[in-house]
Amino acid sequence: MxxxxxxxxxxxxxxxxxxxxxxxxxxxxxxxxxxxxxxxxxxPAVIEALERRVAHGVYGYGEVPETLKKTLCDWSATHYDWPIEAEWQHWLPGVVPALHFATLALTKPGDAVLTATPIYPPFLAVAERTGRVSQQARLAEPVGPGEPWRLDLEALEAAITPETRLLLWCHPHNPTGRVWRHEELEGLAELVARFDLFVVSDELHCDLLLEEGAQHRPLAALFPELARRTITLWAPSKTFNLAGLSSACAVIPDATLRQRFVMACKGWLPEVNVLGLVAADAAYGQGxxxxxxxxxxxxxxxxxxxxxxxxxxxxxxxxxxxxxxxxxxxxxxxxxxxxxxxxxxxxxxxxxxxxxxxxxxxxxxxxxxxxxxxxxxxxxxxxxxxxxxx
Structure with a gap:
């Protein structure tokens, strides 16, 4: 077609x-x-699904359909080689709110939130907006023409203090377009475990790998020992151009961590709108x-x-x-x-x-x-x- x-x-x-x-x-x-x-x-599959839902004419409070949960489970297994469970999913209207609520759920006032720059601007605002301490480490610039940006593990470790509790990570990276190499992520995982940090892994662009045959591997899948301390964020918004429909998913394998995140969101966020759920199901299922x-x-x-x-x-x-x-x-x-x-x-x-x-x-x-x-x-x-x- x-x-x-x-x-x-x-x-x-x-x-x-x-x-x-x-x-x-x-x-x-x-x-x-x-x-x-x-x-x-x-x-087209998304547009057609939305047209059918709009024609129904009733747009009351919805709920996340089991079909969508299964669709995302199938997508993860097929595209990332990561079998996830439906109960690990918490759908919400956007990744940026998820960054903030994860910070509220996993840290307390006075704790520090670390990220690496350059980075998608909302990452830099999370700490201030939630009353936490902002910490930044600089990525290593390209060493020559055509060379990539690199994760500077020494700079990242040097930025960590006893107050550091959370790492906001972007994988693949916005804005540099880096797909992090296994050895970089392996070093990152070692630091996270050694300093007992939580991780929010924003993987919003993971379905847009431009190299032929490239396959995304979620951070929590690559290093299962990190799964109990990691919140993975996905959404169909960038891949399928659905940003205005505001649907995203936090994938949280650990039940205790998941409960903390869900409780932090309650009362502050609306449910995902019914059209956003329909679009996400069609995108992952037929896109x-x-x-x-x-x-x-x-x-x-x-x-x-x-x-x-x-x-x-x-x-x-x-x-x-x-x-x-x-x-x-x-x-x-x-x-x-x-x-x-x-x-x-x-x-x-x-x-x-x-x-x-x-x-x-x-x-x-x-x-x-x-x-x-x-x-x-x-x-x-x-x-x-x-x-x-x-």
């Missing part, structure tokens, strides 16, 4: 009711390649052909971006191994104090500011858009960053 990833979808038209943070935040002259929101229509086609498109877009960046003096790219996000080092590109602002004003392209991720001088670019829109944005950037502009 063929899928259309080439035809642009109108997302700005206010009269159509197509509310979009990505396309409405900036003016009509700005091309947005910032927030992690793709411009592709979701899988695999669409996902495979998407991966081919993203590989092509990644290649297009890589070729373009190679032309830009002072700009480097560590080629992402996963996600539809690229992390650009523009510190030597003569863009002033705010590269984000400079490219928005001079090129008419909105990227994500690296300062929000804990690394000023970097930019995150979302290439999860149509080929025509990506090409148009890259041409604009080339006019500012390319050799002719130097």
């Amino acid at each position: 063929g899928f259309d990833f080439a035809t642009p979808v109108e997302r700005r038209h206010p009269e159509g009711g197509y509310s979009s943070q990505k396309w409405h935040r900036y003016g009509a002259d700005i091309l947005p390649l910032w927030v992690a929101d793709m411009d592709f229509r979701s899988p 695999e052909p669409w996902r495979q086609a998407l991966l081919e498109v993203l590989r092509g877009h990644r290649d297009m971006l890589k070729q373009c960046v190679a032309r830009w003096p002072g700009v480097s790219l560590s080629v992402p191994e996963a996600t539809y996000l690229a992390w650009l080092d523009v510190r030597r590109a003569n863009l002033g104090d705010s590269p984000y602002q400079a490219l928005k004003e001079q090129a008419g392209v909105a990227l994500s500011d690296g300062a929000a991720f804990g690394r000023p001088g970097f930019l995150r670019l979302n290439f999860g858009t149509t080929g025509a829109e990506l090409e148009a944005a890259l041409l604009r950037l080339d006019a500012v960053l390319g050799p002719a502009a130097q």
Whole structure:
């Protein structure tokens, strides 16, 4: 079955009711390649399932269907080689709330929450918002052109104090696109066990591995001894472009840990909306052909971006191994104090500011858009960053 990833979808038209943070935040002259929101229509199976549910006409309080729990169990066993149980799942409306409630459940005021930068910005806000102490360790930058970002285990260990109780981890990594190697994760697991930490493993982009034949292995599956201290977060939102339907799942094998998390959520969060549950079930149950086609498109877009960046003096790219996000080092590109602002004003392209991720001088670019829109944005950037502009 063929899928259309080439035809642009109108997302700005206010009269159509197509509310979009990505396309409405900036003016009509700005091309947005910032927030992690793709411009592709979701899988036909998802759209059809939603149409059937909407036609029912009654949208009362729902509950997580057993079919969805089984679907996710099957997906995990097939895609991650991790047999999970239905009772391990706690569905909730979003991964970002889950980061906060996990912190409330697993730590107390005065405890410290550790993460590694650069990192998805909400990670950096969790400690302050929950009245905990924020700790950060820096990832190791690429040692040369084409080299990846790396986990610096020495820096991570040096950041741990007696107050450290929780590690917020991102696997695969947003924003660098790293798929962590086994030896890196093995060192991480050793530190977690030795310092008796809990782990929240955000694995939101795990179904978007871009290398042919790559398979995601959840942290708790790779190291079963960590399962009793780990909360794994999954969602169909990034893979199947369902972010606005707000459905995510915390997978927690340990019953005591699971109960603590569930109790922390009570009264603070609504249940997942009925359409989000329907969409998640259809995506995990029938969305695999669409996902495979998407991966081919993203590989092509990644290649297009890589070729373009190679032309830009002072700009480097560590080629992402996963996600539809690229992390650009523009510190030597003569863009002033705010590269984000400079490219928005001079090129008419909105990227994500690296300062929000804990690394000023970097930019995150979302290439999860149509080929025509990506090409148009890259041409604009080339006019500012390319050799002719130097």
